[in-house]
Structures are given as structure tokens and as C-alpha cells.
Amino acid sequence: MKHLGSQIEYWDGVGATKTFTHPVNLDWLEQVNQNARILDYGCGYGRVMAELSEHGFRDVSGVDVSPALIARGRRLRPDLRFAVLETPPVVSCASGSFDVVLLFAVLTCVPDDGAQRELVSELMRVLAPGGLLYISDVVLQDDERNRDRYATYGERFGAPYGVFATDDGAVFRHHDSAELHAVLSGFDLVDERRIDVVTMNGHRSQAVQLLARKP
Template sequence: MSNLDSQTAYWDTAATTKTFTHPLHAPWLDDVNRHAAILDYGCGYGRTMEALAQQGFDNLSGVDTSPGMITQARALHPTMRFAVLDTPPTLARPDASILFAVLTCIPSNHAQKRLIAELSRVLKPGGTLYLSDLLIQDDERNRDRYARFAEHHDAYGVFETGDGAVCRHHPSDWFPSLLADFENIDTRRITVATMNGHESAGIQILARRPSQAQVGPVDSFTAGLEDR
């Protein structure tokens, strides 16, 4: 994954300065065994893992490419399991995974496809993927910055924030293509505050790896990264 697609230095700093807010939709978890192994891929400072623990899940692991995020996660949640992911997107211990606003931190199509392919590889047949991310926005501020950075980043929806991050908002039709190897279970639209405090339209997708897929070295439940 390129430096642009990991931006580790930025996220190390953001670990203690940003607040993430993507909501965990509890009804989607009703049928998931509370002892299922869950890997929060892009766990950030552990906010989503804490929400899962409050729902009764007891086999949680979090990984992130940012050492600063993992340091903060361990400080806030000393009894939980966290590890720095040194070689994204290859998973070292893929019990399962969650993707909450991780894709918005990965600007390129290629890197996003590599990540989803790895999650598909490691997730057991019939396992679930829970993804939460941000859509293309319709307001003038966002339209202006999409247009301003489109040529430089060769994609409409990729933009640079004032404090140095390169982020991406997605057209809704990108996700069916990205998740072509998964079966869609449910989709919901959400409104969420971004890490810089702006209200934005988002999407959450619950999907399943087909049961006939080749078995990978994972356990049971997958979702999305810590929201950014």
C-alpha cells in the first residue's frame, strides 16, 4: 500500500486529536454469536471495539497501520487486544474484521480492492462483512474541493483536508463493484459527523462471503474499520 493510501504520520497525530462517530447498528448484530471472533481492521483508538463489547461480544481484536492509534487504543482500553498492522492489507491473525470509515482513508481504487480481496480471502465462507463509509456529498463546499483536487488525484471525490489528510468520498455505485465477491444482506443510509465536525451522508452495508467460497484461515464475523 502506498504512502498516500496509508498516511501513517497523519493518523499517528490524529489519534489524540480526532473523534470518530460512525454508529454501530445493533439490529444487524442480533444473529451474530457473542463469542464469534471479530477483527476490527483499522480499529483506530478502539471506539468501535468498545461498542461491540457493550453489545456482549467477548472475542475482539483490533489492528491498525498507525502505531499512534494503537498506543491510544491500549491506553483507553487496556484489557483489549490491539496490534500494529505492519504490512497492510495482509492480515497476520484474521479471525474476522470490521470496516468503519476505513475506505475514506484509502484514496486509490487499487488499494481499496486489495484490502477487500484480503478480507474476502481470510473470511470464512458464510462470514459477514459490515462496512461503514462516506458518500459523495452534494453541498457546495464539497463540490468545490472535489473539483479542485480531481485532476491532481485523477478521481472525483478524492480531496485534501486543511490539516494534511488525503481522503475520499464515494459514489454509491462504487460499493457493489468493490464488493462483487460478497452477497449483499442489507444497506442503510446514515448521517454522520466527520472527524472535522462536518455533517455528511454515509452508507452502511452488511454483506456475506458466499458459503461455497474457498475456506480461508479466518473465524467468523467481519465488518469495517474504525470510522475516520
């Protein structure tokens, strides 16, 4: 599925109009210094960045593959630092540049196993020792609509169970929690919680948030 790449045409088109909703659990960041270097990877239009800034975090930056989403973010919050990822998943920063990295509803947009591992490896690189990786993503849904989508896409393309296509032209992946734990095998898991979210297409779904620390 690596041919899907970053699906940049989708994110620069209809995807750039979407509203993102995964909530930030600020309790998990309670012990993080407000001068901590924070990166929102896959920041979209900066919704999470804005929330962190409004709660007193002073060094927040965001990167995304979509120039259209980055442009939207700059219009909404010209005070925040945005950058386009030119060669994803690579971040143009030195190793150990960040104390916290957020990855909100990003792995769902990267359906390929190898591409997910490459992304998390890059985030491990840019995190300082002891740094936190905060993931929020959608888990496998058990309703008929989603089961049918998983089965249909898997039969057509041999994709892992949980991969599906949306009506507006994107390919996403919902995960078994064990898959997310495996992606984080190089980290120490700090905390985990289940939440309900509204997807960008307006459907209520189950999700999971994971807080992990770089050894």
C-alpha cells in the same frame, strides 16, 4: 495515488487526536453468536471494539496502521486486543480466522482504486465462509464546499471524483454508492442503509452502511 500509502504520518500525528463517530447498528449483529470471532480493521482507538464488548461480544480484536492510535486504544481499554498492521493491508492471521469483520470509515482513507480492492480481497481471505463484512463509509456530498474540493483535487492530480485534501493534511475519498457495490462484487449484499454522521473534523455528512456475506 498509491504514493499516499497509509498516510501514517497524518494518523500518528493530528489524526491520532480525532474522535470517530460512525454508529454501529447492533440489529445487524443480532443473529451473530456472542462468541463469534470479530475483527475491527482500522480500529483506531477501539471505539467500536469497546461498544461490541459492552454488548456481550467476547472475542473482539482490532488492527490499525497507526501505532499512535493503537497506543491510545490500549490506554483507554487495556482489556481489549489491539495490534499494529505492519504490512497493510495484510492481516497476520490465517485464512478464515474471523466470523465478522468491521470496516468503519476506512475506505475513505484509501483513495486508490487498486488499494481498495487489495484491502477487500484480504478481508475476504481472513473471513470464514458465510462470514459478514460490515462497512460504514462516506458517500459523495452535494454541497458546494465538497463539490469544490472534489473538482480542485481532481484537476490538480487527476484523481477520481470524490477525492480531496483536508486543511490538516490528509487525503480522503467520498464514494458513489455504485463504487462501494463494485468493491464488494465478490460478496452477497445482505442489507444497506443511509445514515448521517459527523466527520472527525466536525462536519455533518451523508454516509452509507453495507452488510455483506462471504459466499
